[in-house]
Amino acid sequence: MMVEKEDLALSLSLNFFHKPHPLNLISSSDRNSHTCRNEDGRFLRGFDVNRLPSTVIEHEEEEETGVSSPNSTVSSVSGKRSEREDHDVDNRGNISDDEDAETARKKLRLSKNQSAILEETFKQHNTLNPKQKLALAKQLGLRPRQVEVWFQNRRARTKLKQTEVDCEVLKRCCENLTDENRRLHKEVQELRALKLSPQFYMQMTPPTTLTMCPSCERVGVPSNGVDAISQAHPRAVHMGPWASAAPPAHRMFDVFRQ
DNA sequence: TAGATATCTTCGTTTACTTCA
DNA sequence: CTTGAAGTAAACGAAGATATC
Numbered sequence: 064m065m066v067e068k069e070d071l072a073l074s075l076s077l078n079f080f081h082k083p084h085p086l087n088l089i090s091s092s093d094r095n096s097h098t099c100r101n102e103d104g105r106f107l108r109g110f111d112v113n114r115l116p117s118t119v120i121e122h123e124e125e126e127e128t129g130v131s132s133p134n135s136t137v138s139s140v141s142g143k144r145s146e147r148e149d150h151d152v153d154n155r156g157n158i159s160d161d162e163d164a165e166t167a168r169k170k171l172r173l174s175k176n177q178s179a180i181l182e183e184t185f186k187q188h189n190t191l192n193p194k195q196k197l198a199l200a201k202q203l204g205l206r207p208r209q210v211e212v213w214f215q216n217r218r219a220r221t222k223l224k225q226t227e228v229d230c231e232v233l234k235r236c237c238e239n240l241t242d243e244n245r246r247l248h249k250e251v252q253e254l255r256a257l258k259l260s261p262q263f264y265m266q267m268t269p270p271t272t273l274t275m276c277p278s279c280e281r282v283g284v285p286s287n288g289v290d291a292i293s294q295a296h297p298r299a300v301h302m303g304p305w306a307s308a309a310p311p312a313h314r315m316f317d318v319f320r321q
Numbered sequence: 322t323a324g325a326t327a328t329c330t331t332c333g334t335t336t337a338c339t340t341c342a
Numbered sequence: 343c344t345t346g347a348a349g350t351a352a353a354c355g356a357a358g359a360t361a362t363c
Contacts, residue, residue, distance in 0.1 A: 171337095172339090172351080190330085209353090
C-alpha cells in the first residue's frame with residue numbers, strides 16, 4: 064500500500080528558499096556549515112554538507128513531466144537546517160528566482176525515480192555515512208538533509224512494520240498456548256474423573272511414577288531412575304499415578320493474565 | 322580530565338499533501 | 343464538482359550517545 068503510493072509519487076519542481084525561522088536563528092545547520100564527518104566519523108572543517116553541490120544544476124525532471132501535482136509549485140519554508148542551506152536552491156539544485164514570502168512549511172513529494180533509488184540504497188544499507196549521503200543527494204538532486212530525513216523516516220517505517228509482525232507472531236503464539244492449555248485442562252479433568260472410578264482405577268497399572276515437589280507443586284517424570292525434581296528438591300514426595308499432574312487451574316491461566 | 326562543541330541517532334510530533342467516500 | 347475525514351510521507355524538535363578539540 065505504502066510502496067504503491069510511493070510509486071505513484073509525483074514529480075515536483077519545488078523551490079526551497081525561505082525566510083529564517085524566527086525561533087531558530089541559530090540552527091544546527093549552522094553547525095553543518097562548518098564541520099562534517101568523513102567516513103570514519105572524524106570531522107572535516109570548512110565544508111557544508113547541506114550545501115548542494117554546485118554541479119547539481121542540470122535538470123532531470125523530463126523523466127516525469129506531466130505528472131506534477133497541481134500543488135507542487137510550493138516552497139519548503141521551515142526547518143532549522145533548511146532555513147539557511149536551502150536558500151535560493153530548489154530540490155533540483157536550481158537557483159530560485161522567486162523570493163517567496165510565505166513562512167508556512169511546505170513539503171515536496173519525491174519523484175518516482177528518486178523514491179526508487181532511495182529504496183534501492185536503503186536495501187543495501189539502512190544508514191548512510193556522510194560521504195554516501197552527499198553522493199546520493201547529488202545523484203538525486205536533493206539536499207543531503209532531505210536524504211538524511213528520508214532514511215530516518217524509512218528506518219522508522221521499517222521498525223514499525225517489524226513491530227507489527229512481531230506483535231502478530233506473539234498473538235498467534237498466545238492463541239496456540241491458550242488452546243494447548245485448554246486441551247491439557249480438559250485432559251486433567253478427564254483423568255480426575257477416571258480416578259473417581261474405583262473399578263477402572265484398580266485395573267490400571269501406573270503408567271509411570273510421578274514425583275511432586277511440595278514446594279513448587281511440579282510433577283516430574285523420572286528418566287533413568289532419577290528425575291530432575293528429586294534431584295532439585297530433596298523433599299519431593301512420590302505421588303500415586305493419578306495425582307494431579309497439572310497445576311491448579313488458577314495457576315495455569317496466570318500466564319495469560321495481563 | 323572536564324567541558325564545549327558538533328553530529329549522529331531514535332522517538333514523538335507536526336504539517337502538507339493525497340485519496341476516497 | 344466540492345468537501346471533509348483519514349491516511350501517508352516529509353519535516354521538525356528534543357534528548358541521548360558519541361567523538362573531537
